[in-house]
Amino acid sequence: MKLKRGVFLSLVCLLIFGGCGGELRAVRREWRGLCEAGGTLEGYPHWDPQGPPEGSAFLRAEWEAFFQRPRAVTIPFLMEQLASTTRTAVDTGAWGKATEGALAVYAAEHILGRNWFECDESLPNLTRYAERARRSTANITAFMLPDVAARQEAEQYFYRVLRKLEQQAE
Numbered sequence: 001m002k003l004k005r006g007v008f009l010s011l012v013c014l015l016i017f018g019g020c021g022g023e024l025r026a027v028r029r030e031w032r033g034l035c036e037a038g039g040t041l042e043g044y045p046h047w048d049p050q051g052p053p054e055g056s057a058f059l060r061a062e063w064e065a066f067f068q069r070p071r072a073v074t075i076p077f078l079m080e081q082l083a084s085t086t087r088t089a090v091d092t093g094a095w096g097k098a099t100e101g102a103l104a105v106y107a108a109e110h111i112l113g114r115n116w117f118e119c120d121e122s123l124p125n126l127t128r129y130a131e132r133a134r135r136s137t138a139n140i141t142a143f144m145l146p147d148v149a150a151r152q153e154a155e156q157y158f159y160r161v162l163r164k165l166e167q168q169a170e
Helices: 005-017 021-037 061-068 071-081 100-112 124-135 140-144 148-169
Strands: 087-091 097-099
Touching (some): 021 087
16 A cells, blocks of 8 residues: 555654644744745755855754754655745855755755765666766756656655664664
């Protein structure tokens, strides 16, 4: 039996939080504020073990608070944003204003401590973009997200990382 993503996420929230309507509404409200608050990601929006560069919007208290929310809520929420082409007020430097989809990718990378282009070959569509990302300074994330198959594989990748981190925490 195949569960739709929305049903699956609802069940996860119900099991983890006894219902996450309030938590999800809070995340949605917080996300909207973060998208509208602006700021810059200082040239390199992806996760870096050294942390975001000085001056990055990701160092602001409101972003730090968002990153500290339960991953079981934020990651499914962010995955729902991947297809969004709505422009945010968050600047990515030479790449211009981030779309909600791209910002969701960058946020997921920071929450999970892994970049999407670190994927393995089991995700062939995403791997094709990952190889380009490793060789280029261009915003390959912006090229990857409109490709439905690659975007779905990015979602799979982030869920795999989340599951692995949750298993390690047990």
